[in-house]
Amino acid sequence: MIVLNVLAAAAGLAGPWLLGRIIDEVSGGGGVQAVDQLALAILAFALVQLLLVRYARLVGHRFGERTSARLREQYVDRALTLRSSVVERAGPGDLATRGTTDVEQVAITLRDAGPDVLIAAIQAILITGVIFLLDPVLGVCGLAGMVGICIAARWYLRRAPAAYLDAGAANSELAEILASTASGARTVEAFGLQARRVAACQAAVERSRSTQLRTLSLRSVLFPVVDVSYVIPVVAVLLVGSVLHGNGALSLGTVVAAALYLRQLSQPLDTILVWMDQLQNSGASFARVEGLAQAMEPDQSSGQHSNPGPPSSSLVPADDQIAVRDVRYAYDAGPDVLHGVSLTVRPGERLAVVGPSGAGKSTLGRLLAGIERPRVGTVTVGGIPVADLDPELLRRHVVLVTQEQHAFRGTVRDNLAIAAPSATDAALGAALCAVGADWALELPGGLDAEVGGQAIRLDGAQAQQLALARVVLADPHTVVLDEATALLDPGTARHTERALAAVLRGRTVIAIAHRLHTAEDADRVAAMEGGRLIEVGTHDELLAADGTYASLWRSWHGRPGA
Incomplete structure (x- = not known):
């Protein structure tokens, strides 16, 4: 690519020099034949340059497409290996913007800007060198006239990177707000939050607009200065x-050739300056794409970011016992939401975690599933910190199922095979029946029925049942159910929970629930309040103790006073 670009730039230098020769020939009384030969030579060099530029661009575009393809694949790989907590903090809108708009900006640079800037830079260097060869004095005059371009470019480059990074961040924020508003449209309507969401969207649009105006203001200074600076060296x-x-120190042809070279120099410089704006934009985009490689977990104690390193595949739990020791946890360096929680879950035990809203139940579930790391204390499985396990190994030991589930676009089989790629149709059907999702087998096409997108649309309860079927297929030794049946109606939820209990018999089940019939069926109940573990025991023992759990039980049955 470099060789072809050098040759193309060299071929382009012949035109002004040959034109100067024609002027000198005419001035010196040369014949028509000499002029015709020089004109044909100009045409020949132009055709050679055209062919060289064509193949140089072809090679450059191939290079750009291969590189951008690798970049896209690498981005997807990195996004899929991010810890769940990092994904949740970033938000789907931000990740989608990085994976689409930002990656496309980098791809444009690799495919178009890279080759164009390379060609232009080579042309500018060669043209400047030729001017000095014609006459050093004229070369110095030409360069002196370009000082304005250097000053304007330096001023621009000192301000542009930060401005484009701000613009990218504002666009991601806008995408995130629009995505969350659209996905939660029913909730917004149900709670009358339309005005609040519209105001938030308008504020995000205004922030995005102001950052775009900032980059525009930088360009509005750079380009006029550059346009004026092109004329000064020619004059x-x-x-x-x-x-x-x-x-008598120079021939007329030499002066004309030098002036033509300076006019020709404006073309590669224009290309460089025009693409310089794109390069700033794509540079910010590339930083955001590559930022996934350095995605860091927040340090709970300091609020700073620290990288705990990738999970190790060499760590293997000695057994299935889960132990929580004096755990404290805070979100984003805020106040602790868990305070010295200690708990041991025996293998094969069914434990219900109950408590009022805000008690810390879901946070404890996230720690048990390895999604979050405790600020203080440890959460281990078989003596190994849960969050340090390799993701594939972790999911064979602990699986978290929440009420927020998703039916992926594809067939029912595709949705289930995520958990067990090698499962047979019989195993997939059995998993569906185990969680009361027989309806999936009755769809047109059965396991091959297309769901999601423009195909069969599943409601939240149906998507939840597919998620529970995936749990059955994944066959972990510990399942953390965080209100996993909340989207189901009470009758279906009760049936599904009993079916799951039968399927998961012999495995450890940690059920976080507000429906206390789950606690009544459990081996033990852990009652939480204010981020603390208040009491642990069987359903009957805690009722007899007349503490927090007994109060919750009476409230749930409509008898808050006694």
Whole structure:
């Protein structure tokens, strides 16, 4: 690619020099034949340059497409290996913007800007060198006239990177707000939050607009200065060259050739300056794409970011026992939401975690599933910190199922095979029946029925049942159910929970629930309040103790006073 670009730039230098020769030939009384030969030579060099540029661009575009393809694949790989907590903090809108708009900006640079800037830079260097070969004095005049471009470019480059990073962040924020508003449209309507969401969207649009205006203001200073700076060196060369020609130091053809070269120099410089704006934009985009490689977990104690390193595949739990020891946890360096929680879950035990809203139940579930790391204390499985396990190994030990589930676009089989790629149709059907999702087998096409997108649309309860079927297929030794049946109606939820209990018999089940019939069926109940573990025992023991759990039980049955 570099060789072809050098040859193309060299071929482009022949035109002004040959035109200067024609002027000298005519001035010196040369014949028509010599002029025709020089004109044909100009045409030949132009055709050679055209072919070289064509193949140089072809090679450059192939390079750009291969590189951008690798970049896209690498981005997807990195996004899929991010810890769940990082994904949740970033938000789907931000990740989608990085994976679409930002990656496309980098791809444009690799495919178009890279080759164009390379060609232009080579042309500018060669043209400048040729001017100095024609006459050093004219070369100095030409470069002196370009000082304005250097000053304007330096001013621009000191301000542009930060401005484009701000613009990218504002666009991601806008995408995130729009995505969350659209996905939660029913909730917004149900709670009358339309005005609040519209105001938030308008504020995000305004922030995005202001950052775009900032980058526009930078360009509005750069380009006018550059346009004026192109004229100054040509004028300087013509004035100085006319004096030298009058004194017999230079031929008229040399002066004209130098002026033409300076005019020709404006084309590659224009290309570089135009793409410089794109390069700033794509540079910010590339930083955001590559930022996934350095996605860091928040340090709970300091609020700073620290990288705990990738999970190790060499860590293997000695057994299935889960132990929580004096755990404290805070979100984003805020106040602790868990305070010294200690708990041991025996293998094969069914434990219900109950408590009022805000008690810390879901946070404890996230720690048990390895999604979050405790600020203080440890959460281990078989003596190994849960969050340190390799993701594939972790999911064979612990699976978290929440009420927020998703039916992926594809067939029912595709949705289930995520958990067990090698499962047979019989195993998939059995998993569906186990969680009361027989309806999936009755769809047109059965396991091959297309769901999601423009195909069969599943409601939240149906998507939840597919998620529970995936749990059955994944066959972990510990399942953390965080209100996993909340989207189901009470009758279906009760049936599904009993079916799951039968399927998961012999495995550890940690059920976080507000429906206390789950606690009544459990081996033990852990009651939480204010981020603390208040009491642990069987359903009957805690009722007899007449503490927090007993109060919750009476409230749930409509008897808050007694």
